[in-house]
Amino acid sequence: MSDVSGLTDGRPRQEGPARGRPRSEAVEHAIVEGVVKLLEEGVPLAELSIERIARTAGVGKAAIYRRWSGKDELFVDVVRTTEPQDPELPGTSVRDDLVALLEQVRQRGLQTRSSVVLHSVYAQMKSSPKIWAAYHATVIEPRRRIQLEILRRGQRSGQLRADMDVELLNDLIVGPMLLRTVMRPDADLPEGLAEQIVDALLEGLRPASSPPVTSSPA
Numbered sequence: 662m663s664d665v666s667g668l669t670d671g672r673p674r675q676e677g678p679a680r681g682r683p684r685s686e687a688v689e690h691a692i693v694e695g696v697v698k699l700l701e702e703g704v705p706l707a708e709l710s711i712e713r714i715a716r717t718a719g720v721g722k723a724a725i726y727r728r729w730s731g732k733d734e735l736f737v738d739v740v741r742t743t744e745p746q747d748p749e750l751p752g753t754s755v756r757d758d759l760v761a762l763l764e765q766v767r768q769r770g771l772q773t774r775s776s777v778v779l780h781s782v783y784a785q786m787k788s789s790p791k792i793w794a795a796y797h798a799t800v801i802e803p804r805r806r807i808q809l810e811i812l813r814r815g816q817r818s819g820q821l822r823a824d825m826d827v828e829l830l831n832d833l834i835v836g837p838m839l840l841r842t843v844m845r846p847d848a849d850l851p852e853g854l855a856e857q858i859v860d861a862l863l864e865g866l867r868p869a870s871s872p873p874v875t876s877s878p879a
Contacts, residue, residue: 691718692725696739700777706736707788736781737795743778744800745769747807755815756859762808763838763855770842770850783843808835821866834862 695718699709709732715722729735748765751757770776782796812830815821821830837858841848
């Protein structure tokens with residue numbers, strides 16, 4: 662399973678299942694589903710005990726400890742399991758690729774399953790920095806690299822202003838959708854929202870086609 666250094670609760674780390682016990686994907690699936698079920702019922706991660714998870718999943722605690730050293734490490738794998746696959750980018754234009762990326766975020770916000778896990782992750786930003794670090798390294802950073810490359814390609818092709826930092830551009834584009842899906846769970850996520858955000862921002866990020874008009878001398 663995942664290799665998240667430091668995520669232990671006092672028990673020795675075991676790399677994989679015990680010898681002589683074949684790995685059971687069905688058991689692992691039941692455990693992950695048990696964690697998601699409890700989160701969907703509104704149970705905070707801090708109140709999830711291994712005993713409660715085992716009871717919900719219908720397995721013994723030993724089955725969990727054979728696969729994960731503690732609930733933090735288990736939760737990281739739950740996050741990875743529920744995280745949707747990266748979208749297939751059209752590659753036709755910077756605009757189309759950015760819309761595809763934002764549409765995935767919108768769809769994730771509409772799905773109760775991935776949305777509740779996402780909110781749990783953000784709730785752990787301060788209380789469990791190791792969980793956040795693992796999520797950032799395995800989910801956020803790879804996607805951010807893709808987003809930044811799209812923007813750099815847009816600058817090289819002349820579709821975007823070249824005088825702006827791509828990190829800032831990325832925050833400007835992704836930020837509004839993250840705000841609605843994470844910070845404002847009651848906000849509407851209508852169809853076409855990704856297009857609205859991208860088009861509104863690209864209008865101001867396109868290079869000027871001609872110098873600004875100045876008043877003619879009298």
